Amino acid sequence: MPTLWSQTLIPTLRQDPADAEVPSHRLMLRAGLIRQLGSGLYTYLPLGWRAMHKTIEIVREEMNAAGAAEVLMPALEPIELFADTKRDVEYGENLFRLTDRHGRHAALAPTHEEIITELMAAYVESYRQLPLNLYQIQTKYRDEFRPRFGVLRSREFIMKDAYSFDLTVEGLDTSYRAMYDAYCRIFDRCGLTYEIVEAESGPIGGSASHEFMVLCNTGEDTILKSDKGNYAANIDKCAIGPRKWTFDAPPTGDLEKVHTPDCASIEAVGKFMKVKPKHLLKTLIYSTDNGPVIAVVRGDHDVNEGKLKAACGFAVTLDDEACANRYPIGFVGPHLAAARDELNIVVDCDAAQDQFWASGANEIDHHVKHFNWKRDVLDHIDESRIKVADIRKAADGDPSPIGDGGVLREHRGIEVGHVFKLGTKYSDAMGFTVLDEDQKRRSVIMGCYGIGLGRIVAAAIEIGHDADGIIWPASIAPYSVHIVPIKYEGELCKTCLSLAEQLEAAGMDVLIDDRPERPGVKFNDADLIGCPIRLTIGEKGLAQNSVEFKRRADGKAKAELVKLDQVVRRCQEALDI
RNA sequence: CGGGGUGUAGCUCAGCUUGGUAGAGCGCGUCGUUCGGGACGACGAGGUCGCAGGUUCAAAUCCUGUCACCCCGACCA
Numbered sequence: 001m002p003t004l005w006s007q008t009l010i011p012t013l014r015q016d017p018a019d020a021e022v023p024s025h026r027l028m029l030r031a032g033l034i035r036q037l038g039s040g041l042y043t044y045l046p047l048g049w050r051a052m053h054k055t056i057e058i059v060r061e062e063m064n065a066a067g068a069a070e071v072l073m074p075a076l077e078p079i080e081l082f083a084d085t086k087r088d089v090e091y092g093e094n095l096f097r098l099t100d101r102h103g104r105h106a107a108l109a110p111t112h113e114e115i116i117t118e119l120m121a122a123y124v125e126s127y128r129q130l131p132l133n134l135y136q137i138q139t140k141y142r143d144e145f146r147p148r149f150g151v152l153r154s155r156e157f158i159m160k161d162a163y164s165f166d167l168t169v170e171g172l173d174t175s176y177r178a179m180y181d182a183y184c185r186i187f188d189r190c191g192l193t194y195e196i197v198e199a200e201s202g203p204i205g206g207s208a209s210h211e212f213m214v215l216c217n218t219g220e221d222t223i224l225k226s227d228k229g230n231y232a233a234n235i236d237k238c239a240i241g242p243r244k245w246t247f248d249a250p251p252t253g254d255l256e257k258v259h260t261p262d263c264a265s266i267e268a269v270g271k272f273m274k275v276k277p278k279h280l281l282k283t284l285i286y287s288t289d290n291g292p293v294i295a296v297v298r299g300d301h302d303v304n305e306g307k308l309k310a311a312c313g314f315a316v317t318l319d320d321e322a323c324a325n326r327y328p329i330g331f332v333g334p335h336l337a338a339a340r341d342e343l344n345i346v347v348d349c350d351a352a353q354d355q356f357w358a359s360g361a362n363e364i365d366h367h368v369k370h371f372n373w374k375r376d377v378l379d380h381i382d383e384s385r386i387k388v389a390d391i392r393k394a395a396d397g398d399p400s401p402i403g404d405g406g407v408l409r410e411h412r413g414i415e416v417g418h419v420f421k422l423g424t425k426y427s428d429a430m431g432f433t434v435l436d437e438d439q440k441r442r443s444v445i446m447g448c449y450g451i452g453l454g455r456i457v458a459a460a461i462e463i464g465h466d467a468d469g470i471i472w473p474a475s476i477a478p479y480s481v482h483i484v485p486i487k488y489e490g491e492l493c494k495t496c497l498s499l500a501e502q503l504e505a506a507g508m509d510v511l512i513d514d515r516p517e518r519p520g521v522k523f524n525d526a527d528l529i530g531c532p533i534r535l536t537i538g539e540k541g542l543a544q545n546s547v548e549f550k551r552r553a554d555g556k557a558k559a560e561l562v563k564l565d566q567v568v569r570r571c572q573e574a575l576d577i
Numbered sequence: 578c579g580g581g582g583u584g585u586a587g588c589u590c591a592g593c594u595u596g597g598u599a600g601a602g603c604g605c606g607u608c609g610u611u612c613g614g615g616a617c618g619a620c621g622a623g624g625u626c627g628c629a630g631g632u633u634c635a636a637a638u639c640c641u642g643u644c645a646c647c648c649c650g651a652c653c654a
Contacts, residue, residue, distance in 0.1 A: 011587085011588095013587095013588060013589095013603095013604090014588075014589090014603060014604075014615070015588060015589050015602095015603070015604095016588095016589085017588075017589085018583090018588090018589070018590090018647080019646075019647055019648095021647090021648085036646090038645080038646085039645080039646065039647090093578095145578080145651090146648095146650095148647090148648090263654095265653090265654075266653080266654080269654090282653070282654075283654075284652090284653075284654070285654090297653090301653090302653055303653065305652090317652095318652050318653085318654095328654095329654055330654040331654075332654070360654075393653095486612085486613055487612080517615090518611090518612060518613090518614090518615075518616065519612075519613045519614065520612095520613075520614040520615050520616085521614085521615050521616095522613095522614090522615095523613080523614045523615085524614065524615050525615085527614090536613080538613060539613095540613075548613095
């Protein structure tokens with residue numbers, strides 16, 4: 001049965017909602033797809049929920065085709081499960097916590113690694129039961145510090161999360177690849193253009209991971225992509241190609257101390273000393289299990305803690321308060337290592353260069369000019385205490401790490417999917433082992449794979465809209481055909497219903513605008529909600545035994561007159577079905 | 578969490594400085610005229626002005642508190 005506009009709820013808005021900033025949020029509100037209930041909380045209205053349903057169906061089909069089995073786990077979970085893997089601490093404030101009437105502590109699940117591992121540990125005891133991949137489509141909860149951009153960053157959202165279980169690393173590779181490929185098919189089918197980038201795995205933990213990013217300016221994530229097209233990574237992960245460095249440069253002058261009061265930032269110091277940030281050394285003190293480490297990057301660069309950790313071989317934390325007692329935080333220079341034996345030092349390649357340097361003077365309210373690596377540091381410490389490495393965040397213009405001569409360019413993206421190789425983090429923490437062929441107990445190797453369903457819908461709108469409204473990809477449009485009768489009565493009405501019946505018999509879903517509105521209102525609403533095909537039924541056309549056929553993607557182009565008996569075929573053609 | 582801003586009708590907003598019993602446009606209802614890209618006219622419905630205290634003869638307006646929402650920022654010395 002076709003949907004009659006009058007029998008559903010499509011509250012289109014003429015004016016832009018005041019609180020919506022990005023196009024997808026604005027259009028989802030205006031086209032009557034969603035309604036905000038509170039910060040980061042949205043109701044999906046009929047149109048939005050239909051688009052979501054189609055998205056979910058695509059995801060489900062591809063997951064099933066990839067050999068995964070669907071389950072449904074509780075959203076509410078005992079906090080103890082999180083404590084087992086210490087994620088109650090690692091996830092921190094982002095975890096929604098609550099207490100029940102008995103005083104039991106619980107959490108609203110932001111992801112389900114612990115729950116699925118508990119489940120699997122209970123039922124899977126033999127390698128013969130592996131490999132397995134289970135997934136669910138569930139509402140997730142994250143107490144975001146700042147929900148924004150509509151459903152793109154909300155506190156409650158629908159996610160598909162899958163978990164794979166293998167006995168061997170090779171098995172994990174196969175499972176990972178299967179998900180990776182399934183994700184490509186899913187996003188292709190959803191009509192998205194996307195980039196696959198190397199990514200950090202974050203608090204989920206794990207060893208390798210890729211993110212599926214829809215590139216658009218309103219995206220919250222920053223990615224870097226080689227202009228040669230064969231490397232792309234999240235900025236948190238992105239490696240930088242080989243760079244030359246040296247500590248052997250001659251001094252640019254005598255070390256000169258400058259009084260720099262009230263200069264709390266690189267910018268302020270630079271301004272005060274009339275030195276560009278790229279001539280300043282940014283010197284940070286991190287604590288590690290192996291003692292404190294000085295990290296040095298150029299003033300206009302940022303430390304990447306993941307890279308620093310890799311360079312040190314130990315987890316690093318920046319602990320200002322602890323350090324403030326021992327070091328002149330804010331005015332530290334690399335030569336502090338010469339005076340303090342406990343400090344090791346890691347320098348980014350771009351900070352180990354032959355040029356004029358200014359840095360902290362290791363004295364409150366003072367900096368120095370003409371800092372020289374050899375004279376002020378290398379000549380005073382054992383070589384083993386200093387190391388040069390890639391420890392900063394990559395930036396636009398950096399060389400691609402592939403070494404193909406490519407240059408990294410910065411883009412913004414919406415993360416719609418993420419695949420991780422988890423390894424045995426969860427199985428170890430929760431004692432999930434199986435017996436192998438040799439009757440030895442082995443930790444199960446896991447992978448996890450997420451897709452933000454609401455983000456697919458929003459991203460599709462983000463890259464598919466014009467000044468008049470949404471332009472849906474056919475696969476996830478709420479309806480494939482939108483019939484607009486000039487008047488919903490008599491012969492016109494009959495034609496609408498008969499066309500709708502034929503279209504639906506041919507596998508299309510149909511919305512009929514049966515409202516007693518003026519045509520202009522209906523046309524504008526049709527453009528706004530953006531179904532791929534609009535059929536206009538009017539007396540003029542009917543006199544020629546025809547209706548007007550128009551694709552939303554064609555914008556203001558003139559409609560095409562199509563004979564009644566050709567309509568179904570023309571629609572199928574246009575929808576590519 | 579820090580900073581800024583906003584809460585008045587379903588939506589977008591005015592009124593607040595200088596207290597006097599609440600307005601516009603859109604939307605909604607009835608009637609009429611219209612009727613192929615957001616029609617026009619008439620009449621009408623709709624708001625305890627976020628909430629709680631306080632000041633005052635009188636509070637949307639002033640004061641205090643509180644809640645909600647939005648924006649910017651948030652280890653980068």
